[in-house]
Amino acid sequence: MSVEAPVGIVLVSHSGPVATAVAELARGLAGGGHTAPVAAAGGTRDGGLGTSSDLIVAAAGQVDRGAGVAILVDLGSALLTVKALLAEGDELPEGARLVDAPFLEGAVAALVTASAGGDLDAVEAAASEAYRYRKE
Amino acid sequence: MADRTADRTAGQEGEHTLDTAFFIRWLTTAAQAVEREADRLTELDSAIGDADHGSNLQRGFRAVTAALAQEPPGSPGAVLALAGKRLISTVGGASGPLYGTLLRRTGKALGDAPEVSPAQLAEALRVGVAAVAQLGGAKAGDKTMLDALEPAVGALGASYATFAEAAGAAGDGALATVPLQARKGRASYLGERSIGHQDPGATSSALLITALADAAGAARASAREDGSR
Numbered sequence: 001m002s003v004e005a006p007v008g009i010v011l012v013s014h015s016g017p018v019a020t021a022v023a024e025l026a027r028g029l030a031g032g033g034h035t036a037p038v039a040a041a042g043g044t045r046d047g048g049l050g051t052s053s054d055l056i057v058a059a060a061g062q063v064d065r066g067a068g069v070a071i072l073v074d075l076g077s078a079l080l081t082v083k084a085l086l087a088e089g090d091e092l093p094e095g096a097r098l099v100d101a102p103f104l105e106g107a108v109a110a111l112v113t114a115s116a117g118g119d120l121d122a123v124e125a126a127a128s129e130a131y132r133y134r135k136e
Numbered sequence: 137m138a139d140r141t142a143d144r145t146a147g148q149e150g151e152h153t154l155d156t157a158f159f160i161r162w163l164t165t166a167a168q169a170v171e172r173e174a175d176r177l178t179e180l181d182s183a184i185g186d187a188d189h190g191s192n193l194q195r196g197f198r199a200v201t202a203a204l205a206q207e208p209p210g211s212p213g214a215v216l217a218l219a220g221k222r223l224i225s226t227v228g229g230a231s232g233p234l235y236g237t238l239l240r241r242t243g244k245a246l247g248d249a250p251e252v253s254p255a256q257l258a259e260a261l262r263v264g265v266a267a268v269a270q271l272g273g274a275k276a277g278d279k280t281m282l283d284a285l286e287p288a289v290g291a292l293g294a295s296y297a298t299f300a301e302a303a304g305a306a307g308d309g310a311l312a313t314v315p316l317q318a319r320k321g322r323a324s325y326l327g328e329r330s331i332g333h334q335d336p337g338a339t340s341s342a343l344l345i346t347a348l349a350d351a352a353g354a355a356r357a358s359a360r361e362d363g364s365r
Binding site for chain 2: 052053076077085087
């Protein structure tokens with residue numbers, strides 16, 4: 001196994017249960033018991049549908065091991081909130097990056113890659129690659 | 137609006153500057169407008185969005201008002217930066233990062249000057265509006281906030297008189313979103329069915345610019361009183 005610090009993954013959804021369930025699914029499919037850190041930031045702080053920048057910042061801090069944090073989002077305000085936080089640049093950890101990927105498939109690909117010791121570029125590439133996963 | 141001639145005269149003769157108190161008054165005036173219009177914003181949003189624009193902005197601007205009262209910032213730029221930050225963290229919908237970015241970038245462009253001129257505010261707001269366009273990837277005619285904000289900053293100039301003109305332009309811009317088809321956000325999923333509805337984001341943007349004109353009107357009135365003493 002790699003001795004280097006793993007990339008952290010943050011999953012931002014409008015729904016708390018969706019973010020939590022996708023994180024669990026990714027952990028389960030990444031397998032092996034020893035996965036890179038992944039945290040869910042779903043819904044608003046009071047448990048409603050929406051996006052909370054506080055939850056995103058907390059989740060990113062929780063999974064940051066110094067090797068960068070890949071952030072995957074679902075829609076609208078989740079995307080805009082992460083972009084706004086990155087543009088302001090004073091709340092997310094150094095090396096935090098928005099990854100352009102399908103939410104569920106990208107989360108699995110990102111966590112598998114990060115758990116295998118992939119760096120942030122490799123994690124981003126794997127997650128984006130998931131757009132090409134056809135279901136025909 | 138009825139007093140435009142007088143406004144223009146006052147604007148030309150007065151070299152007034154905008155201080156920290158002015159910016160706090162702008163945002164508290166905006167917060168009052170949001171309280172007053174929240175139901176209408178949500179109603180507009182229920183036609184083409186997810187029916188939360190009024191309540192989201194209400195939550196956000198209440199947090200802004202509370203933060204400004206609790207810890208009054210020391211400069212115009214700091215007022216806008218604090219307000220923007222509160223909006224990003226409390227609104228919960230797309231309008232949070234969009235308005236938050238508008239205010240934070242405008243505030244950053246003002247720097248830490250204790251007072252700014254109307255011209256400097258106009259220039260800073262143009263920076264803020266450009267940042268909103270970049271964040272959301274929208275342009276004029278997409279039926280978004282920008283359809284009110286861009287005409288507003290286009291009308292803003294060096295005098296107080298232009299604040300009222302900017303408010304008028306923002307209001308006209310919001311009304312002009314009715315026949316447009318939405319190309320951004322959730323409303324864009326509706327395609328042609330988004331036509332015929334006024335955009336909630338453009339409507340709340342017009343409230344924000346109108347609050348600016350109202351705050352400037354109050355400042356001008358008090359400056360006149362001082363001058364007549």
